[in-house]
Amino acid sequence: MTVQEAVNKLDELELKEFALGHAMGILSYDGATAAPKKSYIPRGKTMGCLAGEAYKLTTDKSAVAILDTLRSHADELDDNTIRRLELREKNLKEMRAVPIEQYVEYTELMNEADSAWHEAKEKSDYAIFEPYLRRVIDFTKLFAEKVNPDIAPYDYCLDKYEEGLTMQKAEAFFSALRERIVPLIARVGAAEAPDESVAKVLFPIEKQRALSDILMDKLGLPRDRCAIGETEHPFTTNFTPDDVRITTHYHEKAFLSSMYSVIHEGGHALYELGVDPKFSFTCLSGGVTMGIHESQSRFFENIVGRSRGFIDNLYPDLVRLCPEIGKYSAQDIYRAANKAQPSLIRTEADEVTYPLHIMVRYEMEKKMINGEVNTAELPEMWNAYYKEYLGVTVPNDREGILQDSHWSGAGIGYFPSYALGSAYGAQYLAKMREEMDFDAVVASGDLAPIRAWLGEKIWQYGSSKSPEWILKNALGAPFDPGYYLDYLENKMKDVYGI
Template identity: 50%
Template sequence: MELSQALEQLAALQTKLYAYQCASSSLYLDSVTVAPRDTAQGRGVALGVLAGEQHKLLTAPAVGQLLDFLDQHAGELNQLQRRQMEELGRNYRQLQRIPADEYMAYAQLTNEASDVWHKAKENNDFASFQPVLERLVAFSRKFAGYYDPDKAPYDALLGEYERGVDMAYLDRFFAAVREKLVPVIHAIGKKEQPDDSFLFRHYPVEAQRKFSDYLMEVLGLDRSHCAIGETEHPFTLEFNNKDVRITTNYDPHNVASSMYSVIHEGGHAKYELNIRDDVQYTCLSGGVSMGVHESQSRFYENLIGRSLPFIQAIFPRMREFFPAQLSDVTAEQFYRAVNKAQPSLIRIEADELTYCLHIMVRYEIEKQLIGGTLEVKDVPETWNR
């Protein structure tokens, strides 16, 4: 086989994998935005089949032969070609260790879990979600063994989200952050807090939708390449650097909730829309890591979105969208209100300081769940403690 033929096969393989991922992502996006309420079962069947086809495609013997050939000619590859070979090789070896039926079952389970979670959240009913979460945790433990049998299960899972990160590193990192952060939070808690009551007046959802459109314009998000939808939990989903979707959730009694969701998800979208063209439809497309991705969204949300110059720039228009609610509020008052530091039970609505504590608490709970020292049924008690 000529090297040029091998590179053509490499490109074709990645394009097929991209197509399967697009199909799965489309089904997920539909499920959490506009799909009828009780449609999870059929969608789960489709997602299971798609996962099975992805598994079959990437674990085929021909793929192993292709990767071996490319590895033998690694010196003739450019940087992008080598990285594609390495990344696909990693994925190939990983999937080889995961039975196809388990891979398909997991895809179906995550679809079911999303549906059950929405209903459980709506009814504040953890017990109804518990059996599904127990199955998810069991799958995660099993998959961790497939990913890297020589590592502790949670270390193996962490590596899937942030390469090179493990519990030892995060224990040190979070301890250092906690040491500096907690005294600051306590000190601020003793100070007089700014009035933020006007944030919780009645803000009509339709006016918030129009305000979101304005925010997207301010952020420079091209609506011919970036659409906004509504869902229970805001997120960003990219198909490629010409097609990115963001979502938000509107609370008629909390204007800051959706405002900062749009800015946060807009940061994710800006990142995806500016990824280079020559890695599209390959395994290198999308964000470099979860940490880098979140750094972009939090940068827009906090360093830009909560800054006084930004608030001063958008506030005149904001008053036009909400004249009755903000007629007695100045830009400086709004700026102080959206920077108020106080604990919140909802991570995405937490302020810049206490947000970090949410991550630390979740880390400790996850570590215990995957490590087997905490049972799912005891999670609510642990969280409340």
């Protein structure tokens, strides 16, 4: 097989992998948005079949032969082909770590664990979820050992979601955060809290849907390539830059909840919509890591969406859609949207206390993977950490350990990417400020210069570069969490006058 033949075969293989992944993605999206409840029965069968086909395609000896050919001609390959080769080799190593029966068992476990988690959360009964979580942990440890026995198992987990992340780096990061966030929270706690009543006005759901349309326009999401749906848990899913979906959920008396979900998911969507289409149908398509992904979503949600300029610009639309908001000023909304207070639920947390929610999960995951705690003890440990880190008492497992879906999907190691992403975003902001009057751009309502900056430095590359390369390309300097801490302190100064 010549190099060119191998590349052609790789294109063909990845198109087939794309087709199977695309089909499974649409089946999931349909399941979450439009499908009747019992559709899970045929969907389970189909997903099992397609996942089995995908496994066979990826691990088949003809697929391995393509990689072998490319590897033996590595010095003749261009950068993109080298990156494809590396990503595939990593993935193949993971898939071949266990026999196919076990791999299928693992994918089936994720489906079952997800159902069990939903039921457990609904009933606030951890015991329903516990046996599944135990098996998820066992599988995670097994993969860690088989794929990369030379590194600590939890380092393997971290690297899975943020290429290159280790416990050492994560802990340096968290300790830098802790040093300035803990005293900041104390100062905020001593100051007068903003009035939150504007966040609780009755905002009819039909009108909130109209608000979502306005927000999507303001973010610059092209509707012919990006649709919005409704689900209990908001998420983004993507296929190519021609088809990206976001979802939100509406609560009549909590319009900020959907508003910031739309902006957050909109940030993920902008990233996916901005990837160079030449990567479509290959393994270089799509955002590179969860850390870089969350750096987009949390940038738009918080740095853009929770800014005074953005809220000022949106204010007339808010009043038009919900006249009761006219009793409040834009400044009232700004303060309500930035109220900082230790709380129970991560996804509803403010920017300042948010990283503490992540640190709780980080500490717990580390102990889970290192075997320092058994699954039966986890709820108690969760509650103790929330008391210690956030000072709040967890009333039940539903608002405690069962709140997030990640572990049911075997996403152990995912959480740190949220905090990292937030910190990356603050450093983008500092860099952008060197090149544009950021506040004026946001206040103008036309975010095109911001999209252009992120598009050029980050989005266009998809997965064709490592996250380290992308960060360096965007920042022109090493990552420094000091920017994030400066940003948080300034925000609190502005909101609380402290």
